[in-house]
Every structure is written in C-alpha cells, then in structure tokens.
Amino acid sequence: MWAGVNKSQYELCEEIGRGRFGTIFRSFDPTTNQFYASKIIHKSLLTDSTDRECLQNEPKYLTLLSPHPNILQIYEVHEDDDVLSIVMELCQPLTLFDKIVKTNTLTEPEAASIMVQLLSAMSHCHRLGVAHRDIKPENILFDSRENVKVADFGSAEWFGEGRKMSGIVGTPYYVAPEVLLGREYDEKVDVWSCGVILYIMLVGVPPFYGDDAAQIFEAVIRGNLRFPSRLFRTVSSSAKDLLRKMICRDASTRFSAEQALRHPWILSGGERADLN
Template sequence: MCENFKRDYQICDEIGRGRFGVVFRCFSVTANDFFAVKSIDKRLLLDSTDRECLEKEPKILQILSPQPNILQIYDLYESETHLWIVTELCESSTLYDRITLKIFTESEAASVISQLVEAIAHCHRHGIAHRDIKPDNILFDSRNRLKLCDFGSAEWFSGEKRSMRGVVGTPYYVAPEVLSGREYNEKVDVWSAGVILYIMLGGVPPFYGENVEETFEAVLRANLRFPFRAFRSVSPAAKDLIRKMLCKDVSRRFSAEQVLSHPWVVCGGMTSPVTDPT
C-alpha cells in the first residue's frame, strides 16, 4: 500500500466492490472524519480503454468538484500497482435500491430529477458528458442529497470536439443515437435521465425486451407509450417532460437546462397547467 495513503488514512470496512477494485470506508485523523476510498488494482486493467478510464475519472472529478450533486474527490494516491481515489462517503442506498422498492410520488421524483439534472447541467457546462447515467451510479449522502458518481465512461466534448462516438452506457438507459453508431452529443445524458424519470413514476422501463438484443431494438425504435395501468395517476405535465427528454429527434430533445426550466420541475412535481395531448 502507498505509504503516503497509510500516513493520511486508516482503512476500515469494505462497502463496495467493482470490476477493478474495492471501495472501503476510511478514516482521516487530520480531518477527524470518515471518507470512501476506491482501491483500484492497475494489474487488472487489460487494455488501453480500461487504462484510459482509470486515468480519466479522477481528472474529471477534480474538474467538476465541488458541486452539491456530484461525488466530491478529496485525494488521489498512486503506487506501481494500485490507485486510491478518496471521495466523500455516501452510505445510504443507491437510486437503484430505491426504485426496486416502490413507485415514486411526483414530488419525490421531481426532487430526484432536479438534483440529477443539476449535476448533468454542471457537467455539460464544463464540456463533459457522463454517458452512463443510471440508477446504480446515483448515490445519496447522509442528508439524502443526490450524488452522481462513476465517471469512467465520461468524455469531453468542448473545443473543436463537439460530438462523440463509441457505444457506451447500459441497456434500458442508453440513447438510440449511441446504439446507431452515429456521432452524438451530450443530450444522451438527458435521454438517460428521462428513462430514470419514467421508471420512477411508472415502475417499468420505457423500452425493454426479453434480452439485451431485444432491449436495444426497442431503444432504437423509441416508440414511447404510457400504459394506462402504470401511468393513470401521473400528471400531464410529468408526461410532457418525459416526452421532451425521450425525444428520438436529438434536435428537438430538451437540453439539461431546458429540463430544469420545465414547469413540472420548477413546481417540484406539483400540478402544472401543461396539458396532455394523449
């Protein structure tokens, strides 16, 4: 273990495990507080893509910090074999844990989506697309404040590079233009957030199949429907926002800033004058 890390932090219990490493709770004697540390074994990075993700994530977190709804990085340590990324500690459940347990009220869903899109908008203002927005990558701190994490698939789109390529993301949440192989822009994050909003309010994903291939085909068709049984109590305003986030035509799809200005978000999921065309 890196001597500098051992000097500054005491490793406690394991709180998570991923493809390349383990997340531990750790204690800083200097700060007299607990943090999280992701310990990554660099020997498990099998190709250049893995190594690029490893190098990219801490850089992006440093650029984006501090922001209330993005996991904050505090320290970075490296040895010949390992990398340790120290971040704030979030021990509450993930959004994935929460959506498997219940259907959200509109006010609950609006609270989540407003915080999530605030984080997304912050990324986009800095020329960064997350590209893997999903409930598993959304944490909550001790005050129930949302924290977007895992920027391993993130990409810069600022400067001369205004578009991106590459199939990244997760079934159910990936945007159709990503699967099509075309160039795409940062609005892929808005699409993914729209899928999350749909699931929170309806309890099911908007596009799915019996397997990954069928799910991808459904995403590519992007035939958005609101089944009556699942959405009978959902307001016209909420459905209006979902349509604008899950618009297959990227030029007409809302930006993160437009989502934040939508009446349903501004009103916190309360009754809004938006009418339902269906």
C-alpha cells in the same frame, strides 16, 4: 492492502463496495475526524487500454467538475506502480436503484426532487464540456442528508468546442438511440438517460425493454415512447410532457438539461397536475 494509500493519514475500515477493478473501503482520517470512501484499484486487473482510460477518467473528471453539490466530491488521488487509490466523500450504501427496488415507484414530488438535482449536475457537466455517458440509477448516490450525488465518470468524455462524440458506451435501458446507431452524438445522450430514470421512478418499469440486451437495444432504437393507462393513470400530464421532451428520439429537438430544469413540472416540484 495499503499500497497507494497514504498510511499516515487514512485508516481503511470495512469494505463497502466492489467493482471490476477494485474495492471501496470506508476510511477514516484522524487529522480531520472524518470518514471517507477510498476506492482501491489494482492495476494488474486492467487488461487493455480501454480499461486504463476508464480508470483514469474518474479522478480526472471528478476533479474538473468539483465542487458541485450533486456530484461526488473527490479529495485526493494516490498512485504507485501497482495501485491507484481515490479518496472521495462517503455516501449512503443505498443507491437510487436500491430505492426504486425497495419502493417500486416514487411520488411525483419525490421524483421531481431527485430529478432537479440530477439535471443540475448534468447541466454543470455540460457547461464544462463533459458528458457522463452512463447515467443510470446505480450511479446515483445519496449523502447523509439525502442529497443526490452523481458518481462513476469512467465512461465520461469531453465534447467542448463543438466536438462530437462517438463510440457505443452506456447501459441497456438507459442508452440513447443515436449511441446504438453508431452515429456521432452530443451531450443530450445524458438527458435521454435522465428521462428514462424519471419514467422508471414514476411507474416502476423502463419505457423500453426486452428479454435480453439485443431486444432492449432494438426497442430503444425504435424509440416508441408509450404511457400505458394502467401505469400512468395517476401521473400528471405535465410529467408526461417532460418525459416526451427528454425521451425524444430526435436528438436535435430533445431538451437540453437546462431546458428540462425550466419545465413547469420541475419548477413546481412535481406538484402541478396539468399544464396551463
């Protein structure tokens, strides 16, 4: 169990999560009297070069992007022939996905509070030339003070110096249409995903859906954004305006994260009922 972990410093406690390649434990450092999250990945479970690249991406990009108040903090990485362990800040067990399932919808101020933190994290990533490429509620954590912490940079990619990205990555419901169409794309794929999350937070359902992944992808590619009156009757016109600018099929006119942060709905904390 202890392979790859500095036994003299960290004590592994209970399991708090499990993924494809390993397990996350709550861990304790007696020298600082602090608890952390230690992700223990067994290299024998990596089946190909793509798996290995995803595994190396997380510590690489978390280190590059830290510190930021809304990105999961990484502290140490330990590696041996069999195991890679990543020591990170400990967050609450409930993700944004769990919060949405529990409450179904959030108020506009609640959604705006989460969205401004998420967009701030994305703006920071994009300024440093990093696209997350798999923004979804399951990858949005909260610390003990309810601050947003973006996690899981396994699909992240560097796009600096005008470099375009390619490859189909992401998750049904949240992936941008240009990704599914096999085109080269830029960091605005993250803004699309953030917009989809905002839509879900406000009304409890995704803007594009289907009975299986293929149908969901078809709906995403069509990009026919709608605001059914039965769902949006109490949602402000300002919130809907921001959604149109973030979930915009034309990536060239889609808002950047910085532009979204300057939108009146965000600046008002979700309190503004209508645009001026």
